[in-house]
Amino acid sequence: MMTKTNKRRTAESCRYLRAVHGDKLVIPPVWFMRQAGRYLPEYMTIRKENSFLEMCTNPEIACEIALQPIHRFSLDAAILFSDILIPLVPMGANLSFVESYGPKIVNPIRTDSDIERIKEVNPDNDLSYVLKTLILLDKKLPHNTALIGFAGAPFTLSSYWIEGKKPEPFINIKKMMYNKPDSFLKLQEKLAKMLTDYLVSQYKAGADCVQLFDTWAGVLSEYEYRKYNLSVLNTIFDRLRAHRIPTAYFVKDCSHLLNALKELHCDVIGLDWKTPLGHARSIIGPDKALQGNLDPTVLFADEHIIRAEVRRILAESCSNDGYIFNLGHGILPGTDPDKVAIVIDEIREGNKRIAEV
Numbered sequence: 001m002m003t004k005t006n007k008r009r010t011a012e013s014c015r016y017l018r019a020v021h022g023d024k025l026v027i028p029p030v031w032f033m034r035q036a037g038r039y040l041p042e043y044m045t046i047r048k049e050n051s052f053l054e055m056c057t058n059p060e061i062a063c064e065i066a067l068q069p070i071h072r073f074s075l076d077a078a079i080l081f082s083d084i085l086i087p088l089v090p091m092g093a094n095l096s097f098v099e100s101y102g103p104k105i106v107n108p109i110r111t112d113s114d115i116e117r118i119k120e121v122n123p124d125n126d127l128s129y130v131l132k133t134l135i136l137l138d139k140k141l142p143h144n145t146a147l148i149g150f151a152g153a154p155f156t157l158s159s160y161w162i163e164g165k166k167p168e169p170f171i172n173i174k175k176m177m178y179n180k181p182d183s184f185l186k187l188q189e190k191l192a193k194m195l196t197d198y199l200v201s202q203y204k205a206g207a208d209c210v211q212l213f214d215t216w217a218g219v220l221s222e223y224e225y226r227k228y229n230l231s232v233l234n235t236i237f238d239r240l241r242a243h244r245i246p247t248a249y250f251v252k253d254c255s256h257l258l259n260a261l262k263e264l265h266c267d268v269i270g271l272d273w274k275t276p277l278g279h280a281r282s283i284i285g286p287d288k289a290l291q292g293n294l295d296p297t298v299l300f301a302d303e304h305i306i307r308a309e310v311r312r313i314l315a316e317s318c319s320n321d322g323y324i325f326n327l328g329h330g331i332l333p334g335t336d337p338d339k340v341a342i343v344i345d346e347i348r349e350g351n352k353r354i355a356e357v
């Protein structure tokens with residue numbers, strides 16, 4: 001059993017964890033979704049020699065890639081290098097990542113017998129390379145840099161697994177949801193069971209907090225989100241809370257879901273860039289930390305625009321207890337790493353410069 005329970009990093013040593021616990025910090029902690037990846041030349045150097053799946057399944061390589069943005073930018077948190085779709089492989093998905101196409105699953109889930117055939121996963125055996133990556137990262141990270149584990153949320157994972165590819169326009173998943181709600185819920189429950197075990201194992205291997213990515217749940221109306229998603233998510237968060245594991249949840253296109261997100265039993269809510277932080281705070285209330293929400297395409301604008309946008313977001317968040325700076329979605333391929341450095345500089349040094357004037 002791969003267990004690492006004495007945490008090296010605590011809310012005392014680590015600004016990200018302080019914010020997760022609701023502390024108000026003058027300079028907020030900062031990390032970026034998809035901070036390790038193709039926009040970094042040092043990632044592309046390793047990528048040229050390895051397929052993406054080889055990189056995810058080799059702990060030494062995955063550890064090195066997760067550390068690349070930490071070495072370059074001194075961020076407040078590192079995130080495990082892996083992918084949300086990886087645990088579907090031991091469940092039975094025949095997954096590949098195809099150049100200029102994205103994820104592809106050639107045996108999608110469509111029928112009750114497909115759901116019956118899903119294999120139970122033992123993360124310690126079936127996903128041991130992920131846990132080894134976390135153990136390596138745990139040893140190598142400084143005490144002030146949090147280690148974030150992650151997984152995909154059940155709705156988002158099933159949208160890829162049912163469609164077999166990028167899920168838009170969500171016809172097959174919604175068809176199952178409407179026509180066979182019992183089958184759909186059975187699939188969600190199987191995923192929830194796997195995800196709980198997987199995230200507990202990630203925590204034991206060294207993760208300080210775990211984030212569930214529910215990228216596609218914004219295609220649900222609030223009514224559907226409550227009917228098909230909320231309680232499944234809360235069974236996962238409740239079980240993680242029983243282990244005292246800090247939790248974060250990100251959903252893209254979430255503006256219409258804020259009242260439902262308030263009811264999630266997690267510690268942090270990640271917001272997309274279209275949702276005003278102040279408005280989200282007024283609905284979600286003071287009990288959760290908020291994370292976000294610079295538009296990733298702002299990083300393609302000129303420096304003075306980037307700095308102004310960062311200041312605008314910091315101003316919106318200033319009354320927030322528990323706030324973590326991030327983008328409203330992942331860093332896009334083609335982003336100039338120097339623009340990422342400008343964001344961090346504006347967060348950490350911008351306040352001081354304004355005070356000096």
Ligand code: CP3
Binds near residue numbers: 037084
């Ligand atoms: O954030 C990080 O730096 C950690 C690693 C990470 C990856 N994917 C690496 C990756 C994380 C947290 C993810 C999450 C993920 N993966 C999500 C949720 C967040 C989001 O972006 O909405 C989703 C929906 C996926 C599924 C996925 N993985 C797609 C659609 C693709 C292909 C398109 C794309 O963005 O590249 C991937 C591949 C992938 N995942 C890459 C990386 C670095 C690119 C692999 C390559 O080098 O070709």
